[in-house]
Amino acid sequence: MMRVLLALWDTFTNPLFYKLTLTATTPLLFAALGGVFSEITGVVNIALEGIMLLGAFFSVVVTYYTGNVWLGFLSVIPIGVGFVWFHAWASIKWRGNQVVSGSALILIAQGLTGFLMEPIFGQPGQTPYVGRIPEVTVPGLSKIPFLGEAIGTQSPIVYLAFALVLFAWVLIYKTPLGLRMRAVGENPEAADTLGVNVFAIRYFGVLMSGALAAMGGAFLSIGEVGNFRELMTGGRGFIALAAMILGNWNPIGALLACLLFGMSEALANQLQSSPLLHVPATAKPLFNLFPFIVTLVVVAGLVGKTRPPAADGIPYEKEE
């Protein structure tokens, strides 16, 4: 018991732990912000997991062919938007079941990435290393003791994710477009009466979620490890979904929830390799349970206290 406390103390006083927390938070944050954009306009998007996977894959493919990691990263924006368009089309135009359509996209992404691995890279399972987006050091910030080590040197994508939180918050709560998005998600009939184009706003929300989730996936591959592994998103799209719910469909709330889940992932990783604990190799899978248990407990305990947009998941039928 003493050992566990010591290992925890050791972890929490190590600036590297906070750096790892931010790294683990980033992909979740992109996807959770995407979820906020989609659901605030009233379209449930459980396809985040699939879009992330596609983003992780195609950023590697583009980097592989062009040799440019930034091109790889940016190329997933149109890919994510194009892919999620199918979900938007099925949900908005055809009033399909959004949860079912979302899970269809996950399957298609899983199939497609696995399928293309051999024709493109000539090997199944995982791709060769294609390169990573290099870390940047923020002058000044990195000089501050402890804090500098924790947040001063990071992948630029990490900073981008945090900047996007602010962008999303301002867009949703401080602009006319944001007001329309929220109106469409709460009461599409009323918004329609006032001349808001419900379908266009919903398309915008869903397509944004595609762009964001794909960037989150790209961070997992070319932002962190530099290659793609089959099914490498490992449930992060769903954890992001939980973070969005826990964050009460608000970008700032989603950020806090993502930090909690990112921290539990980093903690599990740190503890299982802690020299103080001597975790046997066979017990390591138990630590991988940790983020999922935290998510489950938090969702179960807090969900009644948050409230989804009133028209979330309900197709809108325009009266003729």
Added chain:
Amino acid sequence: MNRRIWAFLVPILSVVFALIVAAVIIVLIGQNPLVAYKAMVLGAFGNVQAFTDTIIKTTPLILTGLAVGFGFRAGLFNIGAEGQMIMGGILATVVGMNLRGIPPALAVPLTMLFGILGGMAWASIAGYLKAKTGAHEVVTTIMLNWIASHLSSYLITGPLAVGSGTPKSPEIAPSAKLPPILTVGAMELTSGIVISVLSAFLMYILLEKTTTGYEVKAVGFNPYAAEYGGISISKNIVMCMAISGALAGLAGALEVMGQYHRFLGTLSGGKGFDGISIALIGQNHPIGIIFAALLIAALRTGSNNMQFVGVPKHIVTIVQGIVIFLVAADRIVRTIVIRKKVKR
């Protein structure tokens, strides 16, 4: 056209359309789709051995399809059949291992029962949370899937580990194994398929001929009206998740008792997720699910053969995804059909 015809037409047309899209994808990687599909059909039904393999694969798929389908009928999206199947398999293994010397008449039903209980308990966590706090079952069952998956891999690399190589549990007692009804070469077609088909008929009777079934469907169709009519929604949610999990747990138990005789990491192998496609293709009807399970099993068995002509087996997952997409937005299919009619 009436609803009955649509119920047949939408899934069949969706499958046809998905196979056409998949053919285009196969062309894009420079292969011949006709050669690929021929290899697939031969791989699934070409000879007795292939056919037996398809039936063996159908067995758990009927049950996971029923599990998801039953949830859908009650208005629940049980995406957690995978985890429930794992827990059923684990519990059946742990019980089955310890039944040496017990006669099969007792050992077989006991092992099966614990498999069912394992899946039931796992699904009930999500059911209870949904009824109590409103936590959405899609999020909770996905988390429970990952927990089940990591937990089982811990068990077969740690406390239950046996031998070297692929992590696996010890074999279950011979008396807990299901007797084969047919042996083809190295393959045994066990009596599991009988139990699967029987479960489908039981679900049909439960849904169509009992008051409980009526209540389940009422809550699924319109929860507010059902509650107004005096049906307790939260009681229904817990019960339906438990039944759904029981079916998935039975799938895990049958894989252990009839197929692998132990627990392996690959035991569930996406069969729980296949249940979603199967339920949707079968339109959540127990008899439809039997045929949908046969279709998916044939695609899976056949796709292994397709690998030999240079087409990765992942194409089947893409086909499934497209089918689910079209069933979700079935108005697309209906509109295409109706437009065709008008043109004529």
